[in-house]
Amino acid sequence: MTDLNGKTAIITGASSGIGAKIAEKLSIQGANVVLAARRKQKLDTIVEHINNTGNGQALGIVTDVSNRSDVEKLVKQATETFGNIDIYVNNAGLMLSSVVQDSKVDDWEDMIDVNIKGVLYGINTVLPNMVERSTGHIVNISSVSGHEVTKVSTVYSATKFAARAISMGLEKELAHTGVRVTNISPGMVDTDLASSRTSKGRKPLLTDDIANAVVYAVTQPDYVNVNEITVRPV
Incomplete structure (x- = not known):
């Protein structure tokens, strides 16, 4: 198990839900964590x-991941505070109206901007330094909707398929560089994002369950690359 003491992790979408729990768990493991989200008060x-209970230090930076300049400022401030970025978790996500016949184009554009462009902006900003140092870990939080499409998930699923495709291609691009890539696809999780969905009688996953998957992936020995984790309710 790799020691995270002194490592630095950026987690997007970290003002609540899965992102907040990932930051908490990584801090318990000793990492310094930079939480990025749009809601300052919650951040x-x-x-x-985290600063009162974790083992690493925490910093919050108001960030809109759909804004490339915001993401660049996030990484710059995180680096100035803690040094090199070792882990970048693309967790920010939007799940809005996804039925094509509903014609809610604004919702589609928002999901594309956050779920696809936001992922790429983060990767683009941290990757050169990781490759230069021959170490680093990109974690993309996708969804089981990136594996399966329902009649009400068309556009959302398309964005999550894209996140998985980015993960799969990037892992191949970065082979032998020392930089690792993990795609994590949660099923139904008990968060605000999923509050409008039903789980057909199944108990939703807890945010802890997804955060534990992230910790598992990033604490493997440096020669182990966990590429894909799917976590579903029973």
Whole structure:
């Protein structure tokens, strides 16, 4: 198991839900964590909690991942505070109206901007330094909707298929560079994002379950690359 003490991780979409729990778990493992999200008040609350209970330091930076300049500022400030970025978790995501016949184009554009462009902006910003140092870990939080499409998930699923495709291609691009890539696809998780969906009688996953998967992937020995984890409710 790799020691995360002194490592630095950026987690997007970290003001609540899965992102907040990932930051908390990585901090418990000793990593310094940089939490990025748009909601400053919620960010501040999570950061204060982590700084009082974790083993690593926490910093919150207000960020809109669909804005390339915001992401670049996020990485710059994180690097100035903690040094090199060792782990980047693309967790920010939107799940809005996805039925094509509903014609909610604005919702589609928002999902594409966050779920696809936001992922690429983060990777693009941290990757050169990781490759130069021959170490680093990109974690993309996709979804089981990136494996399966329902009649009400067309556009959302398309964005999550894209996130998986980015993960799969990037892993091949980065073979033998020392930089690892992990795609994690959660099923139904008990979060605000999924509050409008039903789980057909199944108990939803907890945010801990997804955060534990992230910790598992990033604490493997440096010669082990966990490419794909799918976590579903029973």
